[in-house]
Amino acid sequence: MTAGTYPSPEPVEDPEALRADEAAYRDLADAVRELLDLTVRTRVDQPERAAVATEVRALSARLSARAQDGPLGLETTSDGRLRDHGNPMVGMRNPVAPPLTVRQTGEGEAAADPFVLGAAYEGPPGHVHGGIIASVLDQVLGTVPAIVGRPGMTAYLNLTYRRPTPLGQVSGRARVAGTDGWKTTVTGELLDADGQVTVEAEGLFVVPRWARQYLGTPTGDAGDFEAPAEAGPDA
Numbered sequence: 001m002t003a004g005t006y007p008s009p010e011p012v013e014d015p016e017a018l019r020a021d022e023a024a025y026r027d028l029a030d031a032v033r034e035l036l037d038l039t040v041r042t043r044v045d046q047p048e049r050a051a052v053a054t055e056v057r058a059l060s061a062r063l064s065a066r067a068q069d070g071p072l073g074l075e076t077t078s079d080g081r082l083r084d085h086g087n088p089m090v091g092m093r094n095p096v097a098p099p100l101t102v103r104q105t106g107e108g109e110a111a112a113d114p115f116v117l118g119a120a121y122e123g124p125p126g127h128v129h130g131g132i133i134a135s136v137l138d139q140v141l142g143t144v145p146a147i148v149g150r151p152g153m154t155a156y157l158n159l160t161y162r163r164p165t166p167l168g169q170v171s172g173r174a175r176v177a178g179t180d181g182w183k184t185t186v187t188g189e190l191l192d193a194d195g196q197v198t199v200e201a202e203g204l205f206v207v208p209r210w211a212r213q214y215l216g217t218p219t220g221d222a223g224d225f226e227a228p229a230e231a232g233p234d235a
């Protein structure tokens, strides 16, 4: 989380070039995500694992030839979009991200398209780690205040784990439950591959004091907000 926004350190003015640049970042993260999964699941013998570790270190050295000192923050692209490529749930550039794609599904509503949580996210045997579920729901619920124009920090997130969530395909959904000035209460659920609700969530998201000057005066309840026409994963 960063206080404020920062311009992209590498502005790319040509939209085609920007798309290609982002696609290459996404491809790198996808490749490393596969590596993460296989690092957990591999059964190749010990000398082979040692050899792979040496090669992976060599690849890291190539990437470190030019790397940013700190985190990415919230960057502004040359075509005016905000992007959070380092985000561990939705970040295009982050191999730790499943990744989720969270979309606006209606007024004050969002959903995470079905996505797969594999071996790297295991908690109880064969099932998703509870802390990972919390992260997923924080992201899905947290998108809702953003799409109604009140992007906030999580003040609390209450979870009720109704049943274990099997590893594999999951999805999520969330909606505004109430608003009070700078505070938005959101409810949501995680669903398994059969569409069964496994976890219920309620969160409070508060626009921090430092951010309020950028967002205008809050109005009453959810009906008073004008939701943007579209909010994609990079919104």
Ligand SMILES: CCCCC/C=C\C/C=C\C/C=C\C/C=C\CCCC(=O)SCCNC(=O)CCNC(=O)[C@H](O)C(C)(C)COP(=O)(O)OP(=O)(O)OC[C@H]1O[C@@H](n2cnc3c(N)ncnc32)[C@H](O)[C@@H]1OP(=O)(O)O
Binding pocket: 001, 138, 139, 140, 141, 142, 143, 146, 151, 152, 153, 154, 155, 156, 181, 183, 204, 206, 207, 208, 209, 210, 211, 214, 235
């Ligand atoms: C323009 C940029 C805006 C930036 C917003 C930040 C992120 C949004 C960016 C993009 C959004 C897109 C997608 C979002 C997806 C996922 C979201 C993930 C979010 C996170 O992963 S985020 C990390 C974990 N999160 C924290 O690290 C929070 C630490 N914390 C604080 O930063 C402060 O604590 C804060 C900001 C919560 C409030 O602080 P503050 O100083 O701004 O305001 P204050 O304390 O006055 O509270 C104001 C009113 O909220 C009430 N209130 C506060 N806390 C409450 C609680 N727990 N229960 C019940 N009511 C509570 C008060 O009682 C008062 O109520 P009232 O106004 O009625 O008196």
